[in-house]
Amino acid sequence: xxxxxxxxMMVFLATLVFTLATAVDSExxxxxxxxxxxxxxxxxxGDGRRLFSGQSVEMADVYLHSGFYPSIFDSREPAAAxxxxxxxxxxxxxxxxxxxxCVHEEDHAAHKHDAEGKCVSEESAGGHVDEHEKxxxxxxxxxxxxxxxxxxxxxxxxxxxxxxEEREVLPWLKLAIALDPQGVETYAVTSYWLRKTLKRVExxxxxxxxxxxxxxKSFELxxxxxxxxxxxxxxxxxARNIWLAAEKFWEEQPIEAKExxxxxxxxITVNLARLESEAGNLPLAIQYFELTKLTSLQPExxxxxxxxxKARMLRTTNSTPxxxxxx
Amino acid sequence: METILKTDKLRVEYSTGEFQKTPKVALQxxxxxVRAGEVFGxxxxxxxxxxxxxxxxxxFVPPTSGSASLFGIxxxxxxxxxxxxxxxxxxxxxxFLTAEELLRFYAKIFGLKGSEADKRIExxxxxxxxxxxxxxxxxxxxxGMQQRVGLAQALINNPDLLILDEPTSxxxxxxxxxxxxxxxxxxxxxxxxxxxxxxxxEVETVCDRVAIIYQGELKEExxxxxxxxxxxAANLEQAFLNIIGYKPAVAx
Amino acid sequence: MNTVFAIAxxxxxxxxxxxxxxxxxxxxxxxxxxxxxxxxxxxLVMVRYVKDICLLLIWFSTLIIxxxxxxxxxxxxxxxxxxxxxxxxPVSRGQLIAGKFLGCWLATGLAVLVFYVFFILVxxxxxxxxxxxxxxxxxxxxxxxxxxxxxxTLLGSVVLSAVSxxxxxxxxxxxxxxxxGEHLNKIALRQSEPVKSITYTLYYVIPHFEIFDVxxxxxxxxxxxxxxxxxxxxxxxxxxxxxFLYCTWLIFRRQRLNT
Ligand SMILES: Nc1ncnc2c1ncn2[C@@H]1O[C@H](COP(=O)(O)OP(=O)(O)O)[C@@H](O)[C@H]1O
Ligand SMILES: [Mg+2]
Numbered sequence: 001x002x003x004x005x006x007x008x009m010m011v012f013l014a015t016l017v018f019t020l021a022t023a024v025d026s027e028x029x030x031x032x033x034x035x036x037x038x039x040x041x042x043x044x045x046g047d048g049r050r051l052f053s054g055q056s057v058e059m060a061d062v063y064l065h066s067g068f069y070p071s072i073f074d075s076r077e078p079a080a081a082x083x084x085x086x087x088x089x090x091x092x093x094x095x096x097x098x099x100x101x102c103v104h105e106e107d108h109a110a111h112k113h114d115a116e117g118k119c120v121s122e123e124s125a126g127g128h129v130d131e132h133e134k135x136x137x138x139x140x141x142x143x144x145x146x147x148x149x150x151x152x153x154x155x156x157x158x159x160x161x162x163x164x165e166e167r168e169v170l171p172w173l174k175l176a177i178a179l180d181p182q183g184v185e186t187y188a189v190t191s192y193w194l195r196k197t198l199k200r201v202e203x204x205x206x207x208x209x210x211x212x213x214x215x216x217k218s219f220e221l222x223x224x225x226x227x228x229x230x231x232x233x234x235x236x237x238x239a240r241n242i243w244l245a246a247e248k249f250w251e252e253q254p255i256e257a258k259e260x261x262x263x264x265x266x267x268i269t270v271n272l273a274r275l276e277s278e279a280g281n282l283p284l285a286i287q288y289f290e291l292t293k294l295t296s297l298q299p300e301x302x303x304x305x306x307x308x309x310k311a312r313m314l315r316t317t318n319s320t321p322x323x324x325x326x327x
Numbered sequence: 328m329e330t331i332l333k334t335d336k337l338r339v340e341y342s343t344g345e346f347q348k349t350p351k352v353a354l355q356x357x358x359x360x361v362r363a364g365e366v367f368g369x370x371x372x373x374x375x376x377x378x379x380x381x382x383x384x385x386x387f388v389p390p391t392s393g394s395a396s397l398f399g400i401x402x403x404x405x406x407x408x409x410x411x412x413x414x415x416x417x418x419x420x421x422x423f424l425t426a427e428e429l430l431r432f433y434a435k436i437f438g439l440k441g442s443e444a445d446k447r448i449e450x451x452x453x454x455x456x457x458x459x460x461x462x463x464x465x466x467x468x469x470x471g472m473q474q475r476v477g478l479a480q481a482l483i484n485n486p487d488l489l490i491l492d493e494p495t496s497x498x499x500x501x502x503x504x505x506x507x508x509x510x511x512x513x514x515x516x517x518x519x520x521x522x523x524x525x526x527x528x529e530v531e532t533v534c535d536r537v538a539i540i541y542q543g544e545l546k547e548e549x550x551x552x553x554x555x556x557x558x559x560a561a562n563l564e565q566a567f568l569n570i571i572g573y574k575p576a577v578a579x
Numbered sequence: 580m581n582t583v584f585a586i587a588x589x590x591x592x593x594x595x596x597x598x599x600x601x602x603x604x605x606x607x608x609x610x611x612x613x614x615x616x617x618x619x620x621x622x623l624v625m626v627r628y629v630k631d632i633c634l635l636l637i638w639f640s641t642l643i644i645x646x647x648x649x650x651x652x653x654x655x656x657x658x659x660x661x662x663x664x665x666x667x668x669p670v671s672r673g674q675l676i677a678g679k680f681l682g683c684w685l686a687t688g689l690a691v692l693v694f695y696v697f698f699i700l701v702x703x704x705x706x707x708x709x710x711x712x713x714x715x716x717x718x719x720x721x722x723x724x725x726x727x728x729x730x731x732t733l734l735g736s737v738v739l740s741a742v743s744x745x746x747x748x749x750x751x752x753x754x755x756x757x758x759x760g761e762h763l764n765k766i767a768l769r770q771s772e773p774v775k776s777i778t779y780t781l782y783y784v785i786p787h788f789e790i791f792d793v794x795x796x797x798x799x800x801x802x803x804x805x806x807x808x809x810x811x812x813x814x815x816x817x818x819x820x821x822x823f824l825y826c827t828w829l830i831f832r833r834q835r836l837n838t
Contacts (some may be wrong), residue, residue, distance in 0.1 A: 341684060385666065391833070406669055413667035415663040415667075419659045421593070422659075423592065435581055481664075
């Protein structure tokens with residue numbers, strides 16, 4: 001062994017420790033509350049682990065693309081490469097992480113990029129897929145002969161995991177969470193995949209619980225939890241309460257933090273608005289839509305919703321004249 | 328008689344480091360001939376150039392000028408070494424092999440196979456008396472045992488010429504005696520032995536002829552008795568000291 | 580040829596009598612088993628990450644084995660002076676190099692097989708299927724790459740006298756090529772002139788070890804390269820091996836072996 005360079009031995013041992021720790025970590029998590037392993041992680045890797053966590057999320061994204069993925073040397077669109085979905089399925093908002101990678105939602109949502117490279121999804125279908133295809137067409141460059149040869153040994157087809165194979169991304173997401181328990185986004189993404197694609201509602205709920213336990217004031221996670229209550233349990237009361245809490249935590253933030261998370265605020269308010277409008281609390285709904293409009297990138301669209309509700313209120317008023325004189 | 332080993336005006340220079348421009352001359356104009364069936368003693372004090380000469384004969388070091396041949400074949404050709412056996416001055420063998428495996432490896436190089444190789448290995452192991460340790464890794468051998476492994480490997484191809492570099496250095500009296508016995512035996516079998524030494528006592532008893540070199544130059548060459556007589560010395564040791572110009576500090 | 584095989588045999592014996600291989604194997608096996616036994620979600624089986632980790636460890640371990648085995652061969656012969664009795668036999672220096680190369684290559688090939696058997700067992704327990712063609716192609720490609728690695732390291736070992744510096748340089752070069760080798764042309768595009776041409780030349784000249792890295796295909800269940808592509812890869816590796824060994828011989832044949 002004395003001929004093995006010590007640096008390599010260190011790398012090897014670090015990997016070992018790392019993997020074992022991850023293994024032990026999840027064991028602990030299931031039995032006791034948060035473990036000391038996490039503390040050990042902090043000591044071992046310090047802030048570097050956040051970096052590794054990001055790397056791990058990227059691995060998940062690579063898997064999602066079945067290994068077809070641009071390297072840092074490929075010219076790719078600054079945004080829209082990442083296909084790991086976030087948990088927004090309300091087609092209202094679409095967001096990017098700081099690196100400008102696109103954490104987009106699945107299905108029929110479409111999105112376009114605004115000036116800052118942020119994604120906004122639209123109700124209309126189709127646009128998103130093209131956008132993503134374009135972002136992933138990093139391989140269509142002029143080939144030199146060597147590159148042409150090398151390509152025989154590479155994945156050259158862009159495809160996504162499907163038919164439940166999406167589960168393969170989960171280990172990397174779990175690892176990302178273990179590495180960075182404060183990384184709110186990862187919980188949201190993980191629970192989205194579990195619930196929407198893999199139909200594992202309880203696992204999704206557990207992930208969100210864990211996230212909220214580690215980040216009690218995270219409005220993102222509270223919002224996601226509200227969606228679980230609303231869509232899976234049809235428990236509108238619980239959903240409303242939790243979204244209200246989310247709104248409150250968003251409001252409590254310092255002003256700069258608010259600016260960077262208006263998108264989340266929009267999601268919360270628009271969902272509250274929808275909830276209220278479905279429940280028939282139309283004035284309250286309008287109130288929430290007004291809040292949404294303040295932060296929306298497409299205030300006209302929101303205004304249209306408001307107008308519709310107003311029209312509905314008017315219709316209601318007109319069709320029930322019996323009560324009118326009584327008031 | 329057939330000449331088996333020959334050097335002709337052999338010169339070897341070693342460059343000594345980057346800064347020193349003048350190279351170190353290890354051998355100059357060495358011309359030697361060893362004939363079939365002889366036991367030839369190659370004598371000289373430490374640093375005289377004995378090992379260097381052998382390194383040239385074995386192709387380890389290319390001569391700066393001059394030439395050398397074995398069995399009439401230039402030493403630069405590997406085939407020249409088909410019929411020789413060589414025992415280096417200081418050696419280690421593959422520590423992770425056993426003596427038996429080591430000998431089998433060398434046997435393979437000479438194309439010895441199957442029962443022929445088995446027989447040969449068995450013979451050699453009993454000749455050098457390593458039967459008890461033949462199946463243990465060489466790692467655990469003592470110095471004397473290693474030297475005996477060396478002797479066995481030098482004989483693996485039943486060579487016609489043996490080149491032994493100080494075969495008795497570092498051995499105890501029994502070991503030396505054994506080596507001398509083996510040399511005598513090889514001589515009786517008609518082999519040619521070319522060996523270096525700086526111990527005159529043992530040379531005197533086994534050698535037919537000797538060459539004495541000093542500082543890379545050949546000083547004398549001839550039969551032991553002739554040299555002793557020529558220098559009017561009592562024995563080879565005195566003749567040797569005489570030849571290399573050694574003046575005793577205290578007169579006897 | 581007998582001589583070459585005899586020398587190769589000694590190299591192989593050395594490898595399996597030393598501890599490096601076992602340590603790396605046990606370490607890799609432990610890590611893979613640890614990673615594979617994590618139960619992320621109840622009754623949800625995930626294979627790809629285990630394959631990924633295991634293949635990474637296989638690549639890393641066999642690469643290390645290849646480099647450290649090849650790097651020490653000739654220097655150790657010199658240092659332990661075993662080269663003297665060996666070359667005193669009718670063995671040419673070319674045969675010595677060929678034997679060392681063959682020995683290292685066969686020995687690492689053996690190591691690759693052992694590792695892969697483990698890999699296949701692990702994936703089988705995780706419900707992976709027996710894709711024998713896939714596995715044999717990826718084993719073959721890895722082995723070809725290790726051949727290039729070994730030949731390059733042997734060349735390094737006759738140029739650089741210290742084993743440790745040769746090992747380090749070889750590993751840095753190999754890992755560097757694995758990471759950026761196939762992207763050098765893209766990097767070149769972004770450079771201004773003198774650097775651009777140099778980078779392009781490098782791109783065409785360096786041994787592209789990364790070609791043989793088809794882990795991504797294995798992990799993502801993608802079809803392996805065609806037999807024709809594999810054949811071309813074999814020729815490619817063969818050309819580099821020949822070139823490296825030829826240079827090794829050119830340098831080594833002139834070297835003085837003395838104390
Ligand atoms: N590699 C070398 N570099 C420089 N000088 C050397 C080298 N090897 C031997 N020499 C010198 O050559 C001379 C002859 O050495 P050597 O043949 O080993 O002597 P011997 O075997 O007779 O004791 C010595 O002076 C020695 O210092
Ligand atoms: Mg000497």
